[in-house]
Amino acid sequence: MLRKPTLGNVSISNQASWSIAGLLVAQRMRKNLKERRAQKVAKKIEIIEPQPPSFASRPSEKVQLSSIKHILESYLPERMGDMKYDHTKVPSLVKLISEEVRTQVKKVLPARYKMLCLVTMGERAQEDIAIVSRCLWDPHADNYVAHVYENSSFFCVVAVYTVFCE
Template sequence: MDATSDSKKLGAVKLSRVTFRATNRDGDPSALKNPAAAQSSRGASNVKPLPSEGSSKPTDTKKPTQSISLSGLLAAQRMTLRLKNQAALRRKARARTPNRKPINIINEQVPAGSANPAQRFPYSIAKELIQDFLTAKLRNVTYDPSTSADLTKNLCEDIKKIVRRVTPARYKLICNTAIGSKNQEDILVTSQCLWDSYSDNITSCSFQNSTMFCVVTVYAVYFE
């Protein structure tokens, strides 16, 4: 009985040694020295603690709301303004393109029976010249019936000489001048003539000071 019990004990010891070595072959080397600590650490790592009823918190199942940041909105506005400014600069650059020739969409038609001068009478330039001359000549002149006839004749000759400087060739000039007293009366000066409305032209100016008024009309008639 003693031998049998001794043999069972020895076999159990051998079996335990084989089992022990097989389970701890790939484990931590420190577990060979302390197998109880290794088993306790494995049990602690595999078992998850159950949450306690008092410490449990309800989970929030609501989705986060999307909010627009102020900085992003300002950045978008700045980008839009920059694009608008760039488009405006491009349009201005196209408008300021140099050396662009004018395009004649509709050619001016010469009426039948009208003269066709190479250069037409510049009535706007002539009007400015006459206006400057009357202002300088009659600024300090007082109306006098005895000298009005001579003054009118001299004004006509001087105005024709001034306008002749800017008049193209083959134009004849006719100057009509009227001078009157300024005594609170109303006066109306009109003129009418028959001419070629395409080649001929007219310009008119008026001047007045404290005592007199002067009305000048210049006709430019093209002569073929």
């Protein structure tokens, strides 16, 4: 007579056997999976106000734009006065103005800030000009100041960009 092979209390047979406990566990697992899938679909990410990431360092002190604006407003009329436009002197004059503005602005710039000084000069004639700039930066730490000086002969636009370096 042949006996069925056994492994302790477990018997091996060709017929599938189902237990109530196993069915209840499978039902619970299926319910949990459905709930997880529904939660993933229901999650909507909404950015209310753009902020720098929490791991990014923030400046302890921000740039005082009013002090830079005051420097530009007082320096340009004093330096330019009633100069006449001379296209041969403009390259060296623009370089000189840029260096002098940079040295004055560096005195009021907080630590860990870098700056860029951009000077544009041209003759005043019958034409119009538009100067536009666009930057990609952190709006919480970076900024700029621009000032225009004009007289009867020429115009001069000075823009100072300040960027916080981490």
